[in-house]
Amino acid sequence: MEYYEVLENFGQLALACVLGGMIGYERQSRRKSAGLRTNILVCLGSCLIMMMSYEIYKQVEGMTNADPARLGAQVVSGIGFLGAGAIMKEGVSVTGLTTAACLWVVACVGLAVGAGFYIEAIMTTILVVIVVGVLSHFELKKSTRAGVLQLTVYSDNNPEQLSIITSCLDDLHIDITKIKMREEYARNEREQTIILVMEMMLLNSRHYSTTHIVNILQDLPGIHGIELR
Structure with a gap:
């Protein structure tokens, strides 16, 4: 592996940590169950899986059943088990749905970084922070007025x-x-x-x-x- 490839791979992993950390910081500031470290690890792991998938695809290129998205698809479905752990039911009330959804989106952001869609991953992260951070203030103000x-x-x-x-x-x-x-x-x-x-x-x-x-x-x-x- 060439030197520039090592730097590029490290840059991808570092970007995944930063983007996952942005969402995780917002969640932790609200004292949610999945905070800074959890979101960083989910985004980092998803990015690594996607990078590995592309490297494996390059090595077996030409095989009819080779699919670089196969490992990524397992991440998207498998993250549901982690998200389910953030959902709590007390009586008839259910909490943690937003945190579980954030974990799923964070995994998708990591996959996007690993696939090289850097701009899309950054834009998604910004939109997530706006949705879970800014919009919650509007809901709070609405509740206060009501x-x-x-x-x-x-x-x-x-x-x-x-x-x-x-x-x-x-x-x-x-x-x-x-x-x-x-x-x-x-x-x-x-x-x-x-x-x-x-x-x-x-x-x-x-x-x-x-x-x-x-x-x-x-x-x-x-x-x-x-x-x-």
């Missing part, structure tokens, strides 16, 4: 209880943006029963007063109490 309400609802352990509450909030044009559900033991005058505890984050687009919302929910059947957070 009014966010956090409360805990204690109700009967009834499978239909959530649908009752959701239907009531829909009538008020209030969205549930996040919810966690768990069961707790509660003792009344006669016996110990299991109640359903729902920690909710509501988006109040029409700016109903907190007292108005709490009073309406309190009047629903099966509700034992409501606490503001």
